[in-house]
Amino acid sequence: MTPVGLKAPPRHAPKRLATEADLRALQRMMLRALVEPLTDDDDLAPRWHDGRPMAEVAAEFIKPNDRLSSVDRLQIYARCYWYRLIDCVYDDTPGLRAMLGEKKFSALVRAYLAKYPSRSFTLRNLSSRLAQFIREEPRWTKPDTALAHAIACFEWAQTVAFDGEARPVLTPDDLADAPPAKLRLALQPYLTLFALDWPVDDYVIAVKQRETLRSEASNVIERGPRAVSRKVVPRPRRKKTFIVVHRYNLKLYYKRIEAPAFKILTALAAGRTLADSVEAAGRNAKPEQVREWFATWMELGWFCKP
């Protein structure tokens, strides 16, 4: 399988680098070796993508020394590459890791990175396609693919809420004279709406709390028996849950909302007018309740100009 975005390397490394094209050829060649998944023992893959021994290919461009062969030296870079990227996805997705368990999660992350190497200058975006990958290749997460997908989406939303763009907040004055039938409101770019089949917010909070307790326990371990339970966090039970992941005063929040409120916000986000959006909530939403919701959302700074 060719990783997404990679161009084919040359069959052989250029012997001399006389042009920019030669430089590119050499760089394509080394990149192709680095992105090849490591073996189960975390060694460099034994074969180049065309089936030739990796040692033969490495010898075409990397000098050996008296301690390390060409392929040994290439392996140092391959391990650095994989460990750095794997660590980054681990940091981004503690909830998904807890739900799948170490072994399954590790296999998922490696398969993900093998298909989707980074296409961004910043590691911040490394996990951006994980949820999509989980859907595309359910074999890594079955029989929990739907839950894994929900957690992955939810955890990505935290990255977005942490440092996503904040646009100028609409104030009550901005809205005062606008007729609801014409008024459109956009939601802040850092905000994500969720209608999930599990209370993923509670689950992720519980996992994070357990990790904090664990790291505190490991600091005092020399002084006595581990006081903190190592019990795993129980999987979430199915329950329709509506959540907004957002930030307020630079802090990350998960806010539970009710189904009609979710409908209103989704309609606004889709570009519908205020009147249409409130209409979308259906008859269950009482006018005074809707007013109260809007007051809270305005206070939280969720609305901006489309």
Add this chain to the structure above:
Amino acid sequence: MPANRFNAFTDYGIGLGLRVPHYAHILEKKPTCDWFEIISENFMVDGGRPLHVLDQILEQYRVVQHGVSMYFGSADKPDRTHLRKLKSLVKRTKTPWLSDHLCWGSVDGTYTHDLLPMPYTFAAAKRTAEKIRYVRDFLEVPICVENVSSYAEFHQSEMTEWEFLSEVVERADCGILLDVNNIYVSSKNHEFNPYDYLNGVPHDRVGQIHVAGHTKFEKYILDTHDHPVLDPVWKLYAHAIQKAGVTATLLEWDDKIPSFDEVHDEAMKANRFIAGAREAQSPKKRAVAKA
């Protein structure tokens, strides 16, 4: 002598890397620190806490930007969106100069997030220098390129690493961020004399120096930035500032980060050597030496 056009004629002393575990301490205690080096990429975001913290730091301290993803040595052209983001950060921090590495790390838009070694060839030097000029003209700020540590060399190379560095900076007419720990690490991995390296680069272009700790493995040394600086690295540092003059110096500590005070104390050790170099630089001493 120390300040040159490659660090915008500023006279910066010893700086520290701005790292997340120290944010609270710095913002609350406002400890003395001549300047902070930030990793540009950590602040090339659209909003939220990172930029808020940065603005608070900027109210109190001088900041210099250091990047890890420009990849001057990649065959790819610089990405315009990336450059625009970087430029808006340059305007925010008013960094007097900007550094990134003499390496590659991406091809055709796929990123390794590593600092991969260059093949030391004339064609690569020419291409790299063109890219440095392009970035400098776009950002309108002096550029220093940093030598990386490496664990591999290419058959295709036509010169030593320090000849390559010199070729690039002369062609680009840019500065050098001389990382003495990286020189030490590479000298062990590739068996060259690190003093040949130090003596072989254009000293008047050194705009900044990095010192750091590293980890020794059985068969190679890895540049891990998770230890105090080792003695042979301080010795190289002393030699570097004898050659280049007293230069803005930064201690890199990126992993297993201890308290702010511990990192600060470690960085201040550079003062021992700076005093020596100042003395050697003073006109009186030079006159005596000449006589």
